[in-house]
Amino acid sequence: MNEIESQRRTDEWLDRLQANGYRLTEPRRAVVETIAASQYVLSPFDVFEQARRRYPKLGLVTVYRTIEKLEELELVQRVHQPSGCQAFVAACKGHQHLLICQRCGRVEFFSGDSERMEPLIAEVGRESGFQIEEHWLQLFGQCESCQQAKQSRAV
Amino acid sequence: MNEIESQRRTDEWLDRLQANGYRLTEPRRAVVETIAASQYVLSPFDVFEQARRRYPKLGLVTVYRTIEKLEELELVQRVHQPSGCQAFVAACKGHQHLLICQRCGRVEFFSGDSERMEPLIAEVGRESGFQIEEHWLQLFGQCESCQQAKQSRAV
DNA sequence: ATTATAATGAAAATGATTTTCATTATCTTT
DNA sequence: AAAGATAATGAAAATCATTTTCATTATAAT
Numbered sequence: 001m002n003e004i005e006s007q008r009r010t011d012e013w014l015d016r017l018q019a020n021g022y023r024l025t026e027p028r029r030a031v032v033e034t035i036a037a038s039q040y041v042l043s044p045f046d047v048f049e050q051a052r053r054r055y056p057k058l059g060l061v062t063v064y065r066t067i068e069k070l071e072e073l074e075l076v077q078r079v080h081q082p083s084g085c086q087a088f089v090a091a092c093k094g095h096q097h098l099l100i101c102q103r104c105g106r107v108e109f110f111s112g113d114s115e116r117m118e119p120l121i122a123e124v125g126r127e128s129g130f131q132i133e134e135h136w137l138q139l140f141g142q143c144e145s146c147q148q149a150k151q152s153r154a155v
Numbered sequence: 156m157n158e159i160e161s162q163r164r165t166d167e168w169l170d171r172l173q174a175n176g177y178r179l180t181e182p183r184r185a186v187v188e189t190i191a192a193s194q195y196v197l198s199p200f201d202v203f204e205q206a207r208r209r210y211p212k213l214g215l216v217t218v219y220r221t222i223e224k225l226e227e228l229e230l231v232q233r234v235h236q237p238s239g240c241q242a243f244v245a246a247c248k249g250h251q252h253l254l255i256c257q258r259c260g261r262v263e264f265f266s267g268d269s270e271r272m273e274p275l276i277a278e279v280g281r282e283s284g285f286q287i288e289e290h291w292l293q294l295f296g297q298c299e300s301c302q303q304a305k306q307s308r309a310v
Numbered sequence: 311a312t313t314a315t316a317a318t319g320a321a322a323a324t325g326a327t328t329t330t331c332a333t334t335a336t337c338t339t340t
Numbered sequence: 341a342a343a344g345a346t347a348a349t350g351a352a353a354a355t356c357a358t359t360t361t362c363a364t365t366a367t368a369a370t
Contacts, residue, residue: 023336023347044327059350064327080235082289086326099283110279116271121294124265128254129299134237136293139276144284178316178367199357214319219358241357 006037009090013075022069030055031066040105041079041087079107082140097136101143103150110139161192164245168230177224185210186221195260196234196242234262237295252291256298258305265294 030051070076077091096109185206251264
């Protein structure tokens with residue numbers, strides 16, 4: 001994700017906020033820019049620290065409040081990890097699954113692969129009697145650069 | 156899961172605790188029995204309330220401490236849900252996936268279906284360059300009895 | 311039985327998140 | 341462009357789940 005793309009995403013999010021009756025403010029812009037530009041999972045405190053570089057008077061409460069609105073508009077989503085569930089990322093459009101680096105928090109999305117998933121889900125539904133409404137598939141590991149970082153440390 | 160099976164699981168867990176140098180106490184037994192017998196996700200407070208029926212002097216802290224030990228021994232596992240991540244269930248042996256009723260919290264396990272999952276994981280690993288170490292697959296929905304409960308309410 | 315110490319529960323501490331509230335900034339209306 | 345209505349802000353207080361502290365009690369080894 002480059003400068004132009006993240007600027008585009010930021011503008012889109014600000015438009016969506018405004019379209020939903022929310023005002024555009026300096027602190028809110030700082031939070032939106034920070035999350036929209038990041039490829040990493042960010043905790044509210046991470047967002048706070050990074051966004052304060054853009055708007056130093058920013059309060060942590062505003063970060064929480066802005067994330068809440070972005071989540072409501074499905075522009076960001078909470079990321080659940082073995083290490084905890086307080087992080088967020090820019091959401092992907094449509095149903096996508098997550099691949100997360102457990103070392104640096106980098107996130108990638110991959111498509112659901114409905115050909116493989118749907119028969120499995122149907123089968124489990126049939127056997128269990130459950131009416132299945134939602135599914136989560138997440139992969140955890142190490143991204144390319146973290147694999148390299150690990151090797152060079154070991155030498 | 157019937158009376159005999161849950162008694163068997165309770166005994167197994169108590170043995171495992173003892174084998175790992177932990178003492179068997181009344182409050183601990185009450186917590187173990189409660190979780191071992193349940194097919195539902197339980198928050199620490201749920202466990203507290205239910206286990207207090209067996210041992211009324213039980214403190215909530217002991218629930219947290221016992222869950223911690225059971226988790227360490229991989230006898231219970233934390234369950235992550237859209238609605239929150241504070242619940243636990245008796246863990247299944249081996250790698251299994253979860254199916255959770257979003258209405259009553261009933262949990263079932265289903266096997267990983269490695270024939271379908273492994274190629275998908277390998278493919279995502281190849282395309283992303285990630286070294287994939289772990290995966291989560293969870294299905295959410297309504298169990299049979301909750302589907303019926305919903306219908307009869309509607310009538 | 312005695313003894314060392316692990317476990318307990320109450321209370322205090324912590325950490326993340328939410329609420330309250332007086333002040334400030336945005337956006338709409340003039 | 342100015343004024344007014346009100347949404348948003350940040351500091352401080354409150355809340356909620358969880359962890360730590362500590363004096364007391366219970367377990368299990370001697």
